[in-house]
Amino acid sequence: MARFDLTVGERAIILRLLPRTPSAWRDLPERFGPQMTVCKRYNPSAKAGVWLRVFDAPAARSSRSPN
Numbered sequence: 001m002a003r004f005d006l007t008v009g010e011r012a013i014i015l016r017l018l019p020r021t022p023s024a025w026r027d028l029p030e031r032f033g034p035q036m037t038v039c040k041r042y043n044p045s046a047k048a049g050v051w052l053r054v055f056d057a058p059a060a061r062s063s064r065s066p067n
Contacts, residue, residue: 006058009061010058010061013057013058013061014054014057014058017050017053017054017057018045018050018054
């Protein structure tokens, strides 16, 4: 496992928090579609606080040291 890889448990936590529709960041590979489409899918999730919960949940449950 690389330094920043998520564990299976951390991925499961994140997947439970994600909305049913796909969301992505602008710097994802082109295969994810046009930049505006990515933006339109990401923004509602961000405004709803989804990404804060996605990043906070694994950290709160992780027993691994940040170092």
